Amino acid sequence: MTGLNGDREAVEKLVDAALASLEANRVRIDDLNVYPVPDGDTGTNLTMTVRAVADAIDHTSAASRHSLARDVARGALMGARGNSGVIFSQIIRGAADVLGETDEPVIDAQATARALRGASDAAYRAVRRPVEGTMLSVIRELAEEAEARAPEEPSLTQLLVDLVRRGEDALARTPDQLQILKDAGVVDAGGAGLVELVRGVAAAVSGEPLPAPAPIEEHLSHDAIHQELSKYRYCTVFLIEGKDLDRDELERELEQLGDSLLVVGDENAIKVHIHTDDPGAALSIGTRAGTIDRIEIANMHEQTLDREARLLSIVPDAPPAQSGVVAVVAGDGNRKLFESLAAQVGPISIVEGGQTMNPSTADLLRAVQSLDAEEAIILPNNSNIVLAAEHAAVNADRIVEVVAATSIPAGLAAMVSFDGSRDAAENAAEMREAIEAVVTGEVTLASRDVQLNGVAIVKGEWLGLADGDPVAGGVDFGDVSYAVVERLLAEPRELLTLLVGSDGADLDPLLARIATAHPALEVDVQQGGQAHYALLLGAE
Amino acid sequence: METGHALSSPLGRITISGEAIARIVGETARECYGVVGMAGRKWLPDRATRGIEIGGNGDGVTIDLHVVVEYGLNLAEVASTIRNRVGYEVERLTGLSVQTIEVHIEDVKRSG
Numbered sequence A: 001m002t003g004l005n006g007d008r009e010a011v012e013k014l015v016d017a018a019l020a021s022l023e024a025n026r027v028r029i030d031d032l033n034v035y036p037v038p039d040g041d042t043g044t045n046l047t048m049t050v051r052a053v054a055d056a057i058d059h060t061s062a063a064s065r066h067s068l069a070r071d072v073a074r075g076a077l078m079g080a081r082g083n084s085g086v087i088f089s090q091i092i093r094g095a096a097d098v099l100g101e102t103d104e105p106v107i108d109a110q111a112t113a114r115a116l117r118g119a120s121d122a123a124y125r126a127v128r129r130p131v132e133g134t135m136l137s138v139i140r141e142l143a144e145e146a147e148a149r150a151p152e153e154p155s156l157t158q159l160l161v162d163l164v165r166r167g168e169d170a171l172a173r174t175p176d177q178l179q180i181l182k183d184a185g186v187v188d189a190g191g192a193g194l195v196e197l198v199r200g201v202a203a204a205v206s207g208e209p210l211p212a213p214a215p216i217e218e219h220l221s222h223d224a225i226h227q228e229l230s231k232y233r234y235c236t237v238f239l240i241e242g243k244d245l246d247r248d249e250l251e252r253e254l255e256q257l258g259d260s261l262l263v264v265g266d267e268n269a270i271k272v273h274i275h276t277d278d279p280g281a282a283l284s285i286g287t288r289a290g291t292i293d294r295i296e297i298a299n300m301h302e303q304t305l306d307r308e309a310r311l312l313s314i315v316p317d318a319p320p321a322q323s324g325v326v327a328v329v330a331g332d333g334n335r336k337l338f339e340s341l342a343a344q345v346g347p348i349s350i351v352e353g354g355q356t357m358n359p360s361t362a363d364l365l366r367a368v369q370s371l372d373a374e375e376a377i378i379l380p381n382n383s384n385i386v387l388a389a390e391h392a393a394v395n396a397d398r399i400v401e402v403v404a405a406t407s408i409p410a411g412l413a414a415m416v417s418f419d420g421s422r423d424a425a426e427n428a429a430e431m432r433e434a435i436e437a438v439v440t441g442e443v444t445l446a447s448r449d450v451q452l453n454g455v456a457i458v459k460g461e462w463l464g465l466a467d468g469d470p471v472a473g474g475v476d477f478g479d480v481s482y483a484v485v486e487r488l489l490a491e492p493r494e495l496l497t498l499l500v501g502s503d504g505a506d507l508d509p510l511l512a513r514i515a516t517a518h519p520a521l522e523v524d525v526q527q528g529g530q531a532h533y534a535l536l537l538g539a540e
Numbered sequence B: 001m002e003t004g005h006a007l008s009s010p011l012g013r014i015t016i017s018g019e020a021i022a023r024i025v026g027e028t029a030r031e032c033y034g035v036v037g038m039a040g041r042k043w044l045p046d047r048a049t050r051g052i053e054i055g056g057n058g059d060g061v062t063i064d065l066h067v068v069v070e071y072g073l074n075l076a077e078v079a080s081t082i083r084n085r086v087g088y089e090v091e092r093l094t095g096l097s098v099q100t101i102e103v104h105i106e107d108v109k110r111s112g
Helices: A004-024 A026-032 A042-059 A065-079 A082-101 A109-125 A135-152 A156-172 A179-184 A189-206 A247-254 A279-289 A300-312 A332-342 A361-370 A383-395 A408-416 A424-436 A477-488 A508-517 B018-031 B075-094
Strands: A234-241 A258-265 A269-276 A291-299 A321-329 A348-352 A373-379 A400-402 A439-445 A450-452 A455-457 A462-466 A469-474 A495-500 A522-527 A533-539 B005-009 B012-016 B035-038 B052-057 B060-070 B098-109
Touching (some): A004 A026, A004 A042, A004 A065, A042 A065, A042 A189, A065 A082, A082 A109, A082 B075, A109 A135, A135 A189, A247 A258, A247 A269, A258 B075, A269 A279, A279 A291, A321 A332, A321 A408, A332 A495, A348 A361, A373 A383, A373 A408, A373 A424, A408 A424, A450 A469, A455 A469, A469 A477, B018 B060, B018 B075, B060 B075
Parallel strands (some): A321 A348, B060 B098
Antiparallel strands (some): A234 A291, A439 A462, A495 A533, B035 B060, B052 B060
């Protein structure tokens, strides 16, 4: 029957076919990747791992099936990339251990079943707590299928047809086994890779051409797409060769530059992997230690952004929310606070404005109409804007509720209760309740002379207001602010929020006084960035 | 005053204890491919957090894990996966930023 060389050629043909099948589906598999970390590289990692196996077969001098199996397993081990690559290397090792021991000239259905069993057992052995709905469940089901079919002595071609079908079936069930896949609306990426490998092998054995790769899934959800970007931009990999290389020293120097650092090797050759914003600095550290080689630098942000753009283009727009918010806000910091409170909850449209810059009814109307929501809530956040908001509500093309918050801290308190999946009336009721629970204050420079409890505040001095009424005045910012705080804390409160104005007033003396007088009070200082008001306060 | 890690939000602070973080790390590490056990620091009384040290300051959480890995796997890749996955899960579940994750492979074991 086939000689040793023929054995190697047969294996080479199978691996090449598996690799071709995987490469054809690489991008699609990358896009499926949400577990264990959604970094969109499963297809690429698996492809590189299989390529390493193909290289190992190219270079092997193995003279027996036993040593060929050993070289293949070693190629997979050394070339393993990423989590899926590591699992794959273990699958290969389990199968190679079985096939390397057999002297039968032809690998038939029974031998395949034993090999898959060995692969599955080896794969499961290497993890403390196996997670179902991954490559593991797919390889296990492949082994079960082969064992169930083998007694009928099917041809290898027929067995592989059955295995592809069972693999697809197991893959389709992964979202039922692993919640994160279901949430993202995808099947497991590693499992998908394994199915493509088997499909490639099946095509090579039967002599049929590879079927065209499946198109990119149409029903990917937004959750599968919105990846968080890695903190650093460039994935940088290189090899340092030299004499007496000091691994620890290199690690110490490199770890200043980024994360995901790996420094592996010996005193003659060290492989470096790092995520950094400055690949040049990493390479310089390498050239100081020795000569560098095999440099790979990938822009991870670009990879992720490409993937997002590719996927978003095929995702249908999300249905509009039940309700959204139009908020009148002054100050960049405050705008961000409003936006972050709306994030993940519902749409928001910010209209720039406040005490000295009241937006018109038309401005508010425009903002309402621009919302991707059935209904709207307007937060005027200033008593002078409530009327314009009410006019806008009457004239809008949809149901609009005005929640008459008269300050930014009150508006923020209301935002906490907002939920875009409820209608405007329900939201308005809860948001009004939230406003009831908060008292607010302001510290500003008096724009005119005012009478306060018989004391005249002179234009240009500090003026403190609590719930709209003047409560303190004077030349010292700390004293006036503290008087406002005391008024807000007349009833017991748990949290005091301070929004610092664009002038960036020095709050340290004030905070020290508050900490002494009210040690149990939580104080949260945020940069509001609003003009005119050095400080906005809210207590709840 | 408190030993935990704090997150500030517009509504006030949220503190998360080192032990809570360690539990998340432990749960996650056991599911990482290649990890067949946790090792080291036996004086830590709790099994769920064995081999895990949590530290850090205002700049983020630092995590040290001591693990036993299956013999015959690519250790660099296994360590890299543990690092990625633990960092991802801790940031996802706590909202805290993770500053460093040190993975110490204390032993390799041939199981089964």
